[in-house]
Each structure stands twice: as structure tokens, then as C-alpha cells.
Amino acid sequence: MSTVFIAFQANEETRPIIEAIEVDNAAAEVVHEPAMVKVNAPGHLVINRETIEELIGRPYDLQELQVNLITLSGNLDEDDDALTLTWNE
Numbered sequence: 001m002s003t004v005f006i007a008f009q010a011n012e013e014t015r016p017i018i019e020a021i022e023v024d025n026a027a028a029e030v031v032h033e034p035a036m037v038k039v040n041a042p043g044h045l046v047i048n049r050e051t052i053e054e055l056i057g058r059p060y061d062l063q064e065l066q067v068n069l070i071t072l073s074g075n076l077d078e079d080d081d082a083l084t085l086t087w088n089e
Contacts, residue, residue, distance in 0.1 A: 002087035004045050004074030007038040014068045020051040036070055045074070047083040 006021075008014040014037060021028055021039050028041040039045065052060045062083055074085030 002074075003040050003042055004072075004085040004087055005038055005040045006045065006047075006072040006085060007036050007070040008065070009068040009070060010035055010037050011068065014065075016052055016055040017047065017065055017068075019055055021045065021047055024048050024051050041085075043087055045085045049081050 008017060010032065018030060018037050018039065022030060024047070025039075025041050025045055028039050028045060031038045031040065047062070047065070049060055049062050062078065062080070065083070072085060074087055077084045077086070
């Protein structure tokens with residue numbers, strides 16, 4: 001199974017996004033670097049809008065994460081409720 005990943009700038013805006021990813025993806029591995037946070041997951045990773053909203057206490061548009069996004073790897077599927085990365089083998 002191939003690994004998908006997503007990397008964000010390391011700042012206050014991305015902390016709840018990373019925390020939401022950890023809540024919703026038990027197999028995710030979070031790697032903290034000096035200026036970025038990279039999240040690796042075997043085959044599948046999901047970022048749920050609802051989980052982020054619960055953590056920050058306000059409505060959240062998933063397009064907001066684009067501001068701090070560095071890179072990603074995997075097939076991207078995005079709608080208003082979730083951003084999903086997968087590798088189809």
C-alpha cells in the first residue's frame with residue numbers, strides 16, 4: 001500500500017487542522033519539522049470540515065487550508081465536507 005501525505009506550514013492556523021487529521025485518521029503519522037508539519041498515512045487520509053469546526057468553535061471552509069498548504073501526494077477528492085487523499089492500487 002502506498003503512502004499519501006499532506007504538508008502544511010507550521011503555524012497557529014494549522015494546529016487545529018493537524019489535530020483534526022489525527023482525530024479522524026488513526027494510522028496517520030505526524031512529522032514536525034522546523035517550518036512545516038507533514039502528515040503521512042498508508043493509502044488514505046481524510047480531513048473533515050466538521051472535526052475542524054469542533055476544534056476551532058466556528059464555521060470552517062475547507063478552502064481556507066489552501067493558504068497554509070505546502071504540498072500533497074495522492075489522488076485528491078474534495079467537496080464542502082471533506083478533503084480526501086487516496087492511492088488506488
